[in-house]
Amino acid sequence: MKCTGSIEARDVEEMYINIDPIQAGGRLTPEAHKAVIAYADGYSVCDNCLKPFRLDYIKKPPLAEFHEDCAKWLNMDQLRVVPGARRGFQAVASSMVSKGDPVVLTSLSHYTEFVSVEQSGGIPVEIPLSDDKHITADAAAQKIEEVISKFGRPPALMFVEHVDYQYGHIHDIKGITKAAHQYDVPVLVNGAYTVGIMPVDGKDLGADFLVGSGHKSMAAPAPSGVLAANEEYAEKVFRTTQAKGDVTGRTFGIKEVELMGCTLMGVTVMGLIASFPAVQKRVENWEEEVKQSRIVTDALLSIEGTVCLSKCPREHTLTRINTIDSFDKVAQTHKKRGFFLSGDLKKKGISGMIAGSTRVWKYNTFGLTDNQTEYLAKAFLDVAEENGLVVNRE
Numbered sequence: 291m292k293c294t295g296s297i298e299a300r301d302v303e304e305m306y307i308n309i310d311p312i313q314a315g316g317r318l319t320p321e322a323h324k325a326v327i328a329y330a331d332g333y334s335v336c337d338n339c340l341k342p343f344r345l346d347y348i349k350k351p352p353l354a355e356f357h358e359d360c361a362k363w364l365n366m367d368q369l370r371v372v373p374g375a376r377r378g379f380q381a382v383a384s385s386m387v388s389k390g391d392p393v394v395l396t397s398l399s400h401y402t403e404f405v406s407v408e409q410s411g412g413i414p415v416e417i418p419l420s421d422d423k424h425i426t427a428d429a430a431a432q433k434i435e436e437v438i439s440k441f442g443r444p445p446a447l448m449f450v451e452h453v454d455y456q457y458g459h460i461h462d463i464k465g466i467t468k469a470a471h472q473y474d475v476p477v478l479v480n481g482a483y484t485v486g487i488m489p490v491d492g493k494d495l496g497a498d499f500l501v502g503s504g505h506k507s508m509a510a511p512a513p514s515g516v517l518a519a520n521e522e523y524a525e526k527v528f529r530t531t532q533a534k535g536d537v538t539g540r541t542f543g544i545k546e547v548e549l550m551g552c553t554l555m556g557v558t559v560m561g562l563i564a565s566f567p568a569v570q571k572r573v574e575n576w577e578e579e580v581k582q583s584r585i586v587t588d589a590l591l592s593i594e595g596t597v598c599l600s601k602c603p604r605e606h607t608l609t610r611i612n613t614i615d616s617f618d619k620v621a622q623t624h625k626k627r628g629f630f631l632s633g634d635l636k637k638k639g640i641s642g643m644i645a646g647s648t649r650v651w652k653y654n655t656f657g658l659t660d661n662q663t664e665y666l667a668k669a670f671l672d673v674a675e676e677n678g679l680v681v682n683r684e
Contacts, residue, residue, distance in 0.1 A: 302641055307662050310642030311455070311608055314654035315487045315507035318561060322509060325564035326557050334556045342544050345552040345559070346370060356563045363570060364485065366492040366500055366518035368528060370546070371554045371562065375482045376402035378501035378517035380409065381548035382478050383447065385527045387412040391446035392437045394475070396425045398454035403480065412446065422601060423457050425450060427465030434473050444473045452490070453483040457600045458608030458652075460484075467496030476523060482506050483608060485516065486569050487656055488576040498523050504558070509565035514558040582663040583607040583655045589667035594680040595619065599650065607656040618648040620677045631673065638669045 302308050303317055318326070329335060329351075338350045346357045361369035372378045379402055387393055389411030395403055396417045407414045417433045420426050430448070437445050448470050453460050467477045478499040484490050485502025486509065492500040497520070504514030519527050530544045545551040554562070583604045590596050595615030600606075621628040628646040635643060643651060655663060671681050 306639050306641040307658065307666055308642045309640065309653040309655060309666065311652040311654040312506055313642065314607065314656035316505045317509060317657060318511065319509050319565045319568045321564040321568065322561040325560040326511060329556050329560040332556055335559060336555065344544060351560060352563065353559065356566060360516060360566065361518055364490055364492045364500055364518050365494065367521040368524040369516055369518040370528065370549060371559055372515045372517045372549065373553055374505065374513035375480065375501045375503040375515045378515055379403050379406040381517055382499050382527055383407055383410040383412065385529065385548050386447045386476065392441045394433055394437065394445045394448040396450055398425065398451050398456050399449055400455060400480065403449045424459055425461045425466065427462055427469040430466045431469040434470065434475060444475050448475050448477045449480060450477060451480045453606055455483060457610050458606040459601055460605050463495045471496065487573060489573050492518060499527065504562045508562060508569050510562035511558045514554055514562045579607050579656055580605060582658055583609060585663050586655050586667050589670050592682045593671065593674045594682065608652060608654045610650065610652050612650050614649050616674065616679055620679065621648040634673045635669060640666060640669055
């Protein structure tokens with residue numbers, strides 16, 4: 291089957307305002323686009339890979355320097371690049387969790403966190419949400435107590451979201467890690483929606499492990515991400531191979547077991563590195579990003595029947611919205627049913643909504659300019675009025 295002729299050029303970022311929740315923080319910088327072209331060939335970064343033949347030792351291009359700089363930027367002791375946040379979860383779980391070990395997650399944990407626990411033979415238990423959809427330190431401590439009562443020992447590990455993917459809520463990580471450490475439970479902080487878009491200080495948060503997503507929040511190609519660890523656990527998660535062939539007697543230097551040796555080799559790591567200076571700078575603009583998010587949320591809430599399911603005023607650019615009593619009412623009688631909303635928005639140059647969604651959906655305003663934000667807010671109001679909904683414009 292021939293497929294080469296069916297690959298169309300993607301023009302979403304050039305032609306539309308993209309509010310897709312998982313794509314906003316992954317738009318490549320101009321520098322990353324150049325790097326991707328220059329290092330598109332498979333093992334391109336390995337031109338100068340010398341002893342000890344490991345990715346984080348390569349000096350040209352500056353992979354070694356990036357590992358050191360990114361660790362310092364996040365205020366963690368050691369850092370490695372990984373093929374996406376999920377592979378960071380996997381590496382930590384495989385080094386910290388044994389079969390039958392209880393592992394604490396949250397009621398907002400991503401499925402890949404559960405899968406990494408399952409792969410390691412652990413038993414997942416969840417911290418329940420508060421009434422306002424947050425994870426609290428008290429709830430974390432209570433869950434640990436329940437685990438100790440049931441299993442006779444503390445959890446082997448805790449996963450907790452810095453910002454969750456459902457509501458875009460910023461959780462009390464400092465309080466949660468403090469509670470966990472009172473029971474000597476190490477904590478992995480999932481920074482997939484924070485590392486690269488807002489200031490993150492791993493040690494201030496109390497993180498034992500910190501995971502970030504390159505393609506979700508660090509303006510990098512997919513799949514890419516970072517895994518950082520504090521000194522207490524770095525030696526364990528970044529352990530080196532001891533394997534030896536019984537026939538050949540071969541050994542494999544200082545390849546790291548949980549990382550299967552090298553991880554990002556070419557386009558992904560070079561895009562990540564090329565965007566890094568811009569990413570470091572953009573997190574300093576976080577308050578402005580939140581302000582932009584509130585403009586759009588306020589516009590949506592001026593449409594009668596619309597409810598914000600995320601905490602308001604917004605503290606993050608990812609927002610969950612309920613339009614059952616507004617846009618979904620239109621969908622009941624519209625000839626295009628629920629597809630009218632994404633269709634009308636696309637005609638106005640806005641993409642990123644799941645086609646057919648008019649009940650509960652999410653959007654992300656990260657990276658939009660002032661003009662784009664104002665245009666997006668007005669577009670929602672215009673679509674509402676064009677379809678007979680009541681809008682309370684100021």
